[in-house]
Amino acid sequence: MRxxxxxxxxxxxxxxxxxxxxxxxxxEVAPATATPSNEAEMAPIVxxxxxxxxxxxxxxxxxxxxxxxxxxxxxxxADPGVPVxxxxxxxxxxxxxxxxxxxxxxxxxxxxxxxxxGATQKIYxxxxxxxxxxxxxxxxxxxxxxxxxxxxLTLTGNTSIYRGNLLQRGGTAVYNWETQKLDAxxxxxxxxxxxxxxxxxxxxxxxxxxxxxxxxxxxxxxDVEDPGFWLRATETTVYPDKVNFRxxxxxxxxxxxxxxxxxxxxxxxxxxxxxxxxxxxxWGAYLLNTYGILLGEGQNGxxxxxxxxxxxxxxxxxxxxxxxxxxxxxxKDNPNLTGLSLYYSNDLDPSLSRSGVTRxxxxxxxxxxxxxxRVDFKWETNADWRLDTNLNILSDQYYLEDFQPxxxxxxxxxxxxxxxxxxxxxxxxxVYTRLRPNDFYRSxxxxxxxxxxxxxxxxxxxxxxxxxxxxxxxxxxGIGSSSLPDVRALLSLPAGDPRVPYLLNQLPTYERxxxxxxxxxxxxxxxxxxxTSQLFSPSYTRFNTYxxxxxxxxxxxxxxxxxxxxxxxxxxxxxxxxxxxxxSFAFHAGAxxxxxxxxxxxxVENRTIGLDGxxxxxxxxxxxxxxxxxxxxxTFPSIDRxxxxxxxxxxxxxxxxxxxxxxxxxxxxxxARNRILTQRDGQTFEWLSMDTYIDGFITDPDxxxxxxxxxxxxxxxxxxxxxxxxxxxxPVIDQGDGFSEVAARARFMPSENVEFSIGDxxxxxxxxxxxxxxxxxxxxxxxxxxxxxxxxxxxxxDDGTLEIQQYTIHHDFNxxxxxxxxxxxxxxxxxxxxxxxxxxLKDFPxxxxxxxxxAGGGTDP
Numbered sequence: 090m091r092x093x094x095x096x097x098x099x100x101x102x103x104x105x106x107x108x109x110x111x112x113x114x115x116x117e118v119a120p121a122t123a124t125p126s127n128e129a130e131m132a133p134i135v136x137x138x139x140x141x142x143x144x145x146x147x148x149x150x151x152x153x154x155x156x157x158x159x160x161x162x163x164x165x166x167a168d169p170g171v172p173v174x175x176x177x178x179x180x181x182x183x184x185x186x187x188x189x190x191x192x193x194x195x196x197x198x199x200x201x202x203x204x205x206x207g208a209t210q211k212i213y214x215x216x217x218x219x220x221x222x223x224x225x226x227x228x229x230x231x232x233x234x235x236x237x238x239x240x241x242l243t244l245t246g247n248t249s250i251y252r253g254n255l256l257q258r259g260g261t262a263v264y265n266w267e268t269q270k271l272d273a274x275x276x277x278x279x280x281x282x283x284x285x286x287x288x289x290x291x292x293x294x295x296x297x298x299x300x301x302x303x304x305x306x307x308x309x310x311x312d313v314e315d316p317g318f319w320l321r322a323t324e325t326t327v328y329p330d331k332v333n334f335r336x337x338x339x340x341x342x343x344x345x346x347x348x349x350x351x352x353x354x355x356x357x358x359x360x361x362x363x364x365x366x367x368x369x370x371x372w373g374a375y376l377l378n379t380y381g382i383l384l385g386e387g388q389n390g391x392x393x394x395x396x397x398x399x400x401x402x403x404x405x406x407x408x409x410x411x412x413x414x415x416x417x418x419x420x421k422d423n424p425n426l427t428g429l430s431l432y433y434s435n436d437l438d439p440s441l442s443r444s445g446v447t448r449x450x451x452x453x454x455x456x457x458x459x460x461x462x463r464v465d466f467k468w469e470t471n472a473d474w475r476l477d478t479n480l481n482i483l484s485d486q487y488y489l490e491d492f493q494p495x496x497x498x499x500x501x502x503x504x505x506x507x508x509x510x511x512x513x514x515x516x517x518x519x520v521y522t523r524l525r526p527n528d529f530y531r532s533x534x535x536x537x538x539x540x541x542x543x544x545x546x547x548x549x550x551x552x553x554x555x556x557x558x559x560x561x562x563x564x565x566x567g568i569g570s571s572s573l574p575d576v577r578a579l580l581s582l583p584a585g586d587p588r589v590p591y592l593l594n595q596l597p598t599y600e601r602x603x604x605x606x607x608x609x610x611x612x613x614x615x616x617x618x619x620x621t622s623q624l625f626s627p628s629y630t631r632f633n634t635y636x637x638x639x640x641x642x643x644x645x646x647x648x649x650x651x652x653x654x655x656x657x658x659x660x661x662x663x664x665x666x667x668x669x670x671x672x673s674f675a676f677h678a679g680a681x682x683x684x685x686x687x688x689x690x691x692x693v694e695n696r697t698i699g700l701d702g703x704x705x706x707x708x709x710x711x712x713x714x715x716x717x718x719x720x721x722x723x724t725f726p727s728i729d730r731x732x733x734x735x736x737x738x739x740x741x742x743x744x745x746x747x748x749x750x751x752x753x754x755x756x757x758x759x760x761a762r763n764r765i766l767t768q769r770d771g772q773t774f775e776w777l778s779m780d781t782y783i784d785g786f787i788t789d790p791d792x793x794x795x796x797x798x799x800x801x802x803x804x805x806x807x808x809x810x811x812x813x814x815x816x817x818x819x820p821v822i823d824q825g826d827g828f829s830e831v832a833a834r835a836r837f838m839p840s841e842n843v844e845f846s847i848g849d850x851x852x853x854x855x856x857x858x859x860x861x862x863x864x865x866x867x868x869x870x871x872x873x874x875x876x877x878x879x880x881x882x883x884x885x886x887d888d889g890t891l892e893i894q895q896y897t898i899h900h901d902f903n904x905x906x907x908x909x910x911x912x913x914x915x916x917x918x919x920x921x922x923x924x925x926x927x928x929x930l931k932d933f934p935x936x937x938x939x940x941x942x943x944a945g946g947g948t949d950p
Contacts, residue, residue, distance in 0.1 A: 633659045842871040
C-alpha cells in the first residue's frame, strides 16, 4: 500500500509545488453582465450562521479559565486555546485537545484529550498518556483514569513503566499518588539483564531501596515470548544489584531440573554460584564449586563491602578441597590487592605430578594462606600512609604446581613482605620486613629494612635538581630445602661423575652457577669457605646512601642536555664471609642529551589503516654513564644482586636496585625514537612508536664487550582490531652480546567472527639462559550465531615439542552457553590430559568465554 500511495502523493503535489515557486498572474478581465447560467457563482458572499449548541452543553471559549471547581487532590488543566465543553445536565467536562492533570503532591498526567465525570469527579485521559512522579517513576499508556476518592491512577493499554534500569510492560498498572505505591502485578518486568514473571510481583521500599518481591513467581534472562527457562521460588526479591531466592527451582520449559533451599544471585559476575566440572590427569574427574556473597556492614548506610568466595572442590584423585577468599570491593582498582585467601585439601595422593618427575615425601595436608591487603591511614593531610601486606604461606614446594598451575607459571616463589609506607609529592619513606615462611625455595629476609627515597626536584628554589636514596637493612638469605639434597651431592661427587650434569640441571640458575664455580676450584682453595657460606646462608647488615644532582639545559633552543653527578657510600657489617665489615664508595657522572624534530604531513587520511592526519616525531638521543666504585670481592655474599635477563641494564644509578652488584662501568647509549601520531576520537593517538638503541662500552661490567646488541622496540596499533608488539636484539658490531632474541606478538581480528593472536619468542646462544624458540597461537572462530571454536597451541621448536594443545567448542542456546574444552600438555617425561565442561547462564555469569582450561582451581576459580 505504501509503495502505491507514495508515488501518487508525490505526483499529485507537483503542480502545487510549481505554483508555489512560480505563481501565475491572471490578466484583468472587464466585468460582464450576469446571466442566468452564472447567477449562483456571482452571488454575494455572506457570513454563515453559527451552529446552535445542543441543549445542555456549554462551551468555555477561554480554555480552562471557567472550568468549575475540582477536587483538592487533583485538578485538570487544558492547554491555552483548547476547546473545553461541559454537559450542563451531568456536569461532565470534555477537553478536545492536549491537557494535563496535576495531583496535590506533584504527580503530573499528560494526555492528548480527556474528560472528567461530574458525579464521580474521575478524570479520564487518552492518547499517549505520560505520567511523571517526583519519586522518579515514569509511566506511559494509552488510557488513564484518575480517581480522587481512592487517590489512584489506573493505566491501561500498552502500559510501560520506567524506574532506573527497570522496565515493566503489560496491560494494566495502578499507582496510588498518596501512598506512592505502584501495583504492576499484571505486567512483565525487565531489569537488565533479567525479566520478571508476569502477575506475581509487587514493588516495596526496603531500607531506602526500591525492591520487587514475588511470591511463587520467577525470573528469567531469556528475552522471548516463551522463555526456555525460569528460576521460580517461594519468595523472590529483586534488588538493583542482586536477586534473592528462597526454595528455588530451575525450570527448563515447564520441567523442574534443579533445586536449592536458598540462592542470592547478584548481577555481579564475582557473586553467586559458579561451578566448573572437568577431568585432568593429576586431578581425575573434578567439580569446582564457588559461591560468592557480600559480607560486612557498610558505614553511613553504605552497602556491604567484603566480598567472600567460598570454595568446595571435589577431585577424584586428590579428594576434597575447601577454602574462602575475602577481598575488599572498595579496592577493586588494584588487581594486586586480592585480600585473604585460605585453602586446604587432604590430598589422597600427593605423589601425583604434572611433569612425571618422581617426588620425595610430600605431606598429605596441602594448604595455602595468602594475604594481599592495603590499609590506608589518614594521619596527615599532605601525605599518604599505608600498610601493605603480601603473604604467601604454602604447605610444600609442589602446592602451586598441583593446585594453581597458572600462578605457578608466573610466580613459582611468591614473596612475603609486610611494610609501612609514607608517600608525599617529594619523598617515599618505608619500613618493611621480608619473611621466609616457605623454606623450600631460596629467599631472603629483611628484619627490617628502612628506606628513604627523595624524588627528583629543585633545591633551594634553583634550577638544580636533587634525588637520592638512603637505607638501612638487616639482610640474610637461605638456600631452599628442596635443593639441599642435590647441592650436598654435588659438593661430594668427583669430577667426571655422570650424575653431575643431571643434578646441576635440577638447580635454579644462581645455585647452578655458584656450584660450577665451587667445583672448578682446587681442594684447599681459600675461596671455598666463603663461596660455600654464600651458597647456604649469607647475611649482613648494610647501610647505603646515594645522592645525585642534575641540571637540565636547553642550548640553541633545540638541544636538551642534562648533566648528572652523584656519590654514594655503602657500609657492610656483621658479614658472614671473608671479612666482618666492608666499606664501599661510589662516584657517578653522566649526561643525557636529546633533540626533537617534527614534521606535519597535513591531512593524510586512510581509514583502512587508521590514519586521520599524520605527524612524524623523530628524537635522537644519547646517554653517557660513568661509575667508579669499590668493587666487592667475588666471594662476598651478595644478596641484592642482578638477576639473569636479556634486557639491557639501567644507566641511572638511583634506579639500580641490585646494590651488591654495583661495579665500575663506562657506557654510552645512542639511540633514536620515532613516533607517528594521528587523530582518533578527537585526541592525539600514537599510531606507531619505535625505539632503536645500542650501548658502547668503554668499561664493560660484565663480559668485556665493546658493543651491545642492537635493540629495537616497536609498538604498532593502527586499528582497534589489529596490533603488533615487537622486541628484537641482534649482534651487529663486534659480536655484540653474543646472542639474539626476537619477541613478537600480533593480534588480529579480520572480521567480527574471527580473532587470533600469534606470538614468537626466539632466544639463541645466551650465555646463561637456555636457548628456546617458542610459538603460540590463540584463535577464536564464530561459526554461526550459535556455534564457536577456540584453539590455543604452544610449540617449542628447539626440540620439536608441541607443549600445549587446547581446543574448545561453544554453543549458544539463547539463554545458556555451553562450552566443552580439551587440553593436552607434553611435559617431556609424561603427557597431561584434561577436559572441562562449562554451562553459563547468560547475564548470570559463571564462567568466562572463551573457556580457560588451566584456571587451576583452589583459590583460582
